[in-house]
Amino acid sequence: MIFFLYGPNTYASRKKLRELVEGFRVKSGSSFSIERFDAEERQVAEARAAIGSSSLFQEKKLVVVERVLSAGTWWPEVRRFLKEWGRTADTNFIFWDEDVGERYAEEVRELRVASEKAQEFTSPTPADVMRFIAEHPTARRQKLSPSYQTALIQRFGPDLWGINNELEKAACATHPEAPIGLSRQERPYVFLDALVEGRPDAMAHFFSLREAGVDDFYIWGSLVSAVRALAAFTAAGETKGAAASVEKGLRLHAFVAQKARRQAKRFTKGFLLDLYRDLFDWDTRLKTGGAALEDAVWAIGARIRESGTGRIGAI
Known part of the structure; x- marks a missing residue:
């Protein structure tokens, strides 16, 4: 077929x-x-x-x-x-x-x-663009004024990629019509820290990386490595010897290892192992084109945020 x-x-x-x-x-x-x-x-x-x-x-x-x-x-x-x-x-x-x-x-x-x-797939008409904005998840979660929607259309025209990116940025902002400014000097570790710590600005940092030209699979690889480090430190326990073994085995810089150990204390071993296993499914979907990277990041971030800020997950 x-x-x-x-x-x-x-x-x-x-x-x-x-x-x-x-x-x-x-x-x-x-x-x-x-x-x-x-x-x-x-x-x-x-x-x-x-x-x-x-x-x-x-x-x-x-x-x-x-x-x-x-x-x-x-x-x-x-x-x-x-x-x-x-x-x-x-x-x-x-x-x-x-x-x-x-x-x-x-x-x-x-x-x-x-x-x-x-x-x-023909070029979208103005009516198509308006419908796209109205049906976008950001518009369903937040009330967007008619003037803001008009400004989007005037700026991007039929470019749905541009409109989508702007709406995703708006979803990360404190006020939906004042998106967080994106930094062209964004660094992956800033995004990863925000994601792991369940901060609402994680997606803004993600789109900053995108606009800075960072490759999607580099972002994804960094995310997987970060979760793997958290899971490894949690599984290893609190002893210095076990932590040192993880640091050496994953070839982590001492500062990165120290930060990962601190972040890992927010989670239970069961939660992190389940999350790490989920990454394998996302990895398959991303590499076969079954999902976009922002879908994976949204889902992972939401799971961390919804789990709360204390010791989360089931052992």
């Missing part, structure tokens, strides 16, 4: 892509297998090799190809195999692209014909 998602509204098409991937993941369970290719960075031969490989324990494979048309190099080869891939019983395909315009009109037509499901 072939799915084709394309068009200038990449916010909506990316959301749909995540939903499709997550749907396949849930349906496939433990046999879920996915291969992702960005046509601007990888060769079509790699995709053909991946499609040809299979496992006895694998029911179906999902292959996601981004920028299949706009990259310019994949289409001639993909075109040759479209009918064959469309009939492949054990592999599903999702082709995603941006605003390909009139330049690829014929290719779009061919790919639509070959696809079981094709969807164009």
Whole structure:
């Protein structure tokens, strides 16, 4: 089966892509297998090799190809195999692209014909943008004035990515229409401290890192490492020897280790181990495109905040 998602509204098409991937993941369970290719960075031969490989324990494979048309190099080869891939019983395909315009009109037509499901995500109208703002979680949690919503539209137009980022910043602020200013000099440890300590400004620091150009997977790796350190110190107990062993084993700077030991005292061993196990599920969803990093950060932060500020979790 072939799915084709394309068009200038990449916010909506990316959301749909995540939903499709997550749907396949849930349906496939433990046999879920996915291969992702960005046509601007990888060769079509790699995709053909991946499609040809299979496992006895694998029911179906999902292959996601981004920028299949706009990259310019994949289409001639993909075109040759479209009918064959469309009939492949054990592999599903999702082709995603941006605003390909009139330049690829014929290719779009061919790919639509070959696809079981094709969807164009056109540029949002002013009414679409207003609806997007009204349905955004920030707007549902906080009352946004008409003037603020108008200012968003005037500033960003149909750019839903920009509007979403501004609304996420507003959600972190004391007053919803006065978002916390983002720092271009943001540091990951500031965000991690805020998250671990359950502070409401954690998401503001997260988006500061984003605007400063810090890679998503670097942020995620730092978060996982921080939780792992907390869990390790809590499991090791209070003795100096055990703590020193954790510090050495994780190769932590003495100051970082001291801070992690202090932060770990807020939690029980059971809570941190459960949280660390949850990270494995989030890791799979993030790396397969089933979730966005902000989803994971929101969920983890909410779990910490909702657990309170004392010794939390169950032993």
